[in-house]
Amino acid sequence: MQFQKELVQICEKYPQLKLNFQYKIWETDFLRFYQSQINYNISKTSISLSTTIYKGKKSYSFSLKDPTKEILQNKINDVLELIDQLPEDPDFVDLEDDLSKTGEKEKTNNIEKVTLDKKIEILEEFSKAVEPYDFKIYGTFICNYRTLYIVNSNGLDKREISSPIYLECKAVNQNNEVTVLEAYGGENFDNFNKDNFAANLTKKTKAATAEVVDVEAGEYEVVLAPRCIGEYLMYLEGSIHVQSLDTKQSYFEGKVGEKVFPDNVTITDDPNHPELINFDYNGDGHIYNKVPIIEKGVFKNFFVNNYYGHKLKMKKNGADGSALVMDTGDIDLSEMIRSVKKGLYISSLHYMNFINRRETSITGLTRDGTFLIEDGKITKVVNNLRFTEKISDIVKGITEIENKSYTIPYSSNYGEFGIYSARMPHVKVNGFKISSSTKTV
Amino acid sequence: MKKLVYDIINKLNAQNITYADVRFTDSDSQQIYFEKGKLKYFGSDMDSLALGIRILADGCWGFAGTSILTKTSIDKTIKKAISNARTGSKFRREPASFAKLKPIQDSYLFKPVEDPFLMDDKYKIDYHEKIARKLVGNEKVVYSYVYTEFYRQYKIFANTEGTMVDSLVYDSMTKMYVLASNGKESMCRNWPGDMNGRRGGFEVIREIKLEENADRIIEEAIKLLDAPRIKEERADLIIGNSHLALQLHESVGHATEADRIYGKEISYAGKTFVKPAMLGNFKYGSDFVNIFSDSTNKGGMGYHLVDDEGTPGAKVDIVKNGILVDQQTSQETAALLGVKPSSNMMASYADDIPLIRMTNFCLAPGKGSLADLIKSTENGYYIDFTKTWSIDDNRNNFQFTTEIGWKIENGELKHIVKEPTYFGITPEFWAACDGVCGEEEWEFHGTFHCGKGEPGQSMHLSHGIAPARFKNIVCNVKA
Known part of the structure; x- marks a missing residue:
């Protein structure tokens, strides 16, 4: 790649500076659908370069769209006129220096493989599957393709290609708006089983035709769908990123090696997991390998990046929580539900926000299918509910873990619509605090 | 660039399409971030060019956008937008x-008083460093930051109806934050709140008076560590401008975006409890509640000559004397609802598709000052500065926590309370409003970060707001 070579040459041209480049070529084909028809199709392309220049401990950063070498060179010259006047960042030590590389595999461009016609054909089938229940489908079907080059003055010269697919399909009752969700995420479309997807969506749709009831605020025994426990853990990630130690916002401060959760809870960050969207490097360009986070309830590691690794004198590990995996337990989902006398099955969560990050206290809502469990069976649909809880208490309250796990895709939504995934089982939690009902589904 | 846009429109006019619009944006931004008194980030994103083409053909919308403005790329973008519409129509x-x-x-073409992009960078850094240094030094303050962002966007809009409008706007935002800790718990304070964006240049930063409020937020954050919480199950709440802007935004602004009625945003942003049959008869709030969308007010970041599909800027009542009377609409949703389009279709950048967005979404002023409102409150709390927010998929059930509150007894502010948290159901909450302050308290608060859409867009928008009182609100929720 010619521009990548030019970035290396620019690094060599300025031995007195520390330069860090991230050069991205990105495109997306983004289909949104509603009422079992297309809302709109979006195609976007962009080329961008993010640059940080350090001169000693002084720095300046800038972004350029689709730059040439000359434009970049001129911008660097402008920065050199300014940078001596800036105050230092005493905490800066050095840029990333991990030169180890993965295989930097080529990947199929799924925008070309999963065409708009193909997407329409699939969505027509899902639409027909839920139609007999008077439901229509709503959602998104996205393919991205991105090539990222990371080049810096410490000799990093790396490339990462990604082409994730994200399909989120909601079936919505046309009379009362009860909603259920099925999702797929991955990079190998050959693994997408259309028939299974349609069968799961139909099964959930059937369950959503039950009577809609309300429940009182209070403590409930709940079965959390894989998406839910995954989302809670993603929110807890804020406390695992090493920066949270520096900002005094980490629940895990001083707890490395300490028992924080029950014995049955083991969580790793595994960017090479065969069922997940894979990553080669973290944002600094450090190689990204499997790192244990919680082992049998014991907190093991923070996600340590280059900057805060230096600042807090911790060994950097390249982990960044983009591929969380929770170990499975030993119970079937049906058995788990059977063991609940009166409780709730929660499919998905919405609009969570911290009340106090360090204490992990949070409020949020259920969404896309909340069900009442009575005498071991899912019997009714429940209005969406608000919870006000500490995530740490939710994880501490896990009593059972399913013997099977599922790939849960999720998206950062903004910028380049980064698509990630987690591998999670169903879990049963005691004493889950519902603080109010929304009175709506 | 006008010629480029004009040429694309001409090419599109030659195709057999129902409608098309073309936008070009050239955006600049600069960010300054001091953390714990030290400069951690100083950077810019200049001359960020984008082009977007939206097509309605065969009854379906198609869109393509790019930041690569070569002839080959532009031709490809035109073809892609058309094929996205035509294929999608199946x-x-x-x-x-x-x-x-x-x-x-x-x-x-807006002209700021002080153009931040023409100012000396060293001056801007020194200005912020002085404030950042004021925030450190107290041993109980364990973390602090000052963040400022300047933004400028030049836009050309044209459509196949013959409209061609260009505009230049400047927006600025700033915020400082301190976190105090006593080793057991931590409490934060910020200034001027999360709705900290305004139309204008560096003058906005001066008007927000960071330096003058630095000692105050440090003192309050430390005092909050030992402050009590609200004990009552229910209480009367007076909500200050900074937080009430967010309350308005979440529980009325988003709830009255018509695309949500039709499920166009279900997959991410959500639905709304509002239904078409409610227009003209639904009691959204008390008689004191008057809410409007106003893209004709140049004071807010939501001002425009036309929205991003060519509808002229408009002032539209949404809630009149407590009754829901209209929605924020696009051309398409206005037709479905049988109302006049409200000029609310906006996109963040040219390579984003326009969505129904708040522009200047305002609570109309009532009468009297904040001091008058407090004085007329026998027992309650004055709360402000958002700490956390959450609202359900239908914009019906919300729960907010502010950083600080003040107990009101017999019309006087007494001691502070920590993390006041309240919960409500949207129409019940607005029905409990028994007073909105007058013109003297009404001002624009705004954000750079209203998220909506997929791929997500962060929109700049404003809220005209004055403090208001709400009676008997549930306010004792704990994790």
Whole structure:
């Protein structure tokens, strides 16, 4: 790649500076659908370069769209006129220096493989599957393709290609708006089983035709769908990123090696997991390998990046929580539900926000299918509910873990619509605090 | 660039399409971030060019955008937008419609008092460093930051109806934050709140008076560590401008975006409890509640000559004397609802598709000052500065926590309370409003970060707001 070579040459041209480049070529084909028809199709392309220049401990950063070498060179010259006047960042030590590389595999461009016609054909089938229940489908079907080059003055010269697919399909009752969700995420479309997807969506749709009831605020025994426990853990990630130690916002401060959760809870960050969207490097360009986070309830590691690794004198590990995996337990989902006398099955969560990050206290809502469990069976649909809880208490309250796990895709939504995934089982939690009902589904 | 946009429109006019619009944006931004008194980030994103083409053909919308402005890339983008619409029409049951619009040719170029992009960078750094240094030094303050962002966008909009409008706007935002800790718990304070964006240049930063409020937020954050919480199950709440802007935003602004009624945003942003049959009769709030969308007010970041489909800027009542009377609409949703389009279709950048967005979404002023409102409150709390927010998929059930509150007894502010948290159901909450302060308290608060859409867009928008009182609100929720 010619521009990548030019970035290396620019690094060599300025031995007195520390330069860090991230050069991205990105495109997306983004289909949104509603009422079992297309809302709109979006195609976007962009080329961008993010640059940080350090001169000693002084720095300046800038972004350029689709730059040439000359434009970049001129911008660097402008920065050199300014940078001596800036105050230092005493905490800066050095840029990333991990030169180890993965295989930097080529990947199929799924925008070309999963065409708009193909997407329409699939969505027509899902639409027909839920139609007999008077439901229509709503959602998104996205393919991205991105090539990222990371080049810096410490000799990093790396490339990462990604082409994730994200399909989120909601079936919505046309009379009362009860909603259920099925999702797929991955990079190998050959693994997408259309028939299974349609069968799961139909099964959930059937369950959503039950009577809609309300429940009182209070403590409930709940079965959390894989998406839910995954989302809670993603929110807890804020406390695992090493920066949270520096900002005094980490629940895990001083707890490395300490028992924080029950014995049955083991969580790793595994960017090479065969069922997940894979990553080669973290944002600094450090190689990204499997790192244990919680082992049998014991907190093991923070996600340590280059900057805060230096600042807090911790060994950097390249982990960044983009591929969380929770170990499975030993119970079937049906058995788990059977063991609940009166409780709730929660499919998905919405609009969570911290009340106090360090204490992990949070409020949020259920969404896309909340069900009442009575005498071991899912019997009714429940209005969406608000919870006000500490995530740490939710994880501490896990009593059972399913013997099977599922790939849960999720998206950062903004910028380049980064698509990630987690591998999670169903879990049963005691004493889950519902603080109010929304009175709506 | 106008010629480029004009040429694309001409090419599109030669195709057999129902409607098309073309936008070009050239955006600049600069960010300054001091953390714990030290400069951690100083950077810019200049001359960020983008082009977007939206097509309505065969009853379906198609869109393509790019930041690569070569001839090859532009031709590819035109073809892609058309093919996205035509191919998509195979899975479109109800054809999208678009009423004819009156063509407009006009220009609006905003001039800030102090252009931050022409100012000396060293001056801006020194200005912020002085404030950042004021925030450190107290041993109980364990973390602090000052963050400022300047933004400028030049935009050209044209459509196949004959409209061609260009505009230049400047927006600025700033915020400082301190976190105090006693080793057991931590409490934060910020200034001027999360709705900290304003139309303008560096003058906005001066008007927000960071330096003058630095000692105050440090003192309050430390005092909050030992402050009590609200004990009552229910209480009367007076909500200050900074937080009430967010309350308005979440529980009325988003709830009255018409695309949510039709499920267009279900997959990410959500639905709304508002239904078409409610227009003209639904009691959204008390008689004191008057809410409007106003893209004609140049004081807010939501001002425009035309929105991003060519509808002229408009002032539209949404809630009149407590009754829901209209929605924020696009051409397409206005036709479905049988109302006049409200000029709310906006995109963040040219390579984003326009969505129904708040522009200047305002609570109309009532009467009297904040001091008068407090004085007339026998027992309650004055709360402000958002700490956390959450609202359900239908914009019906919300729960907010502010950083600080003040107990009101017999019309006087007494001691502070920590993390006041309240919960409500949207129409019940607005029905509990028994007073909105007057013109003297009414001002624009705004954000750079209203998220909506997929791929997500962060929109700049403003809220005209004055403090208001709400009676008997549930306010004792704990994790």
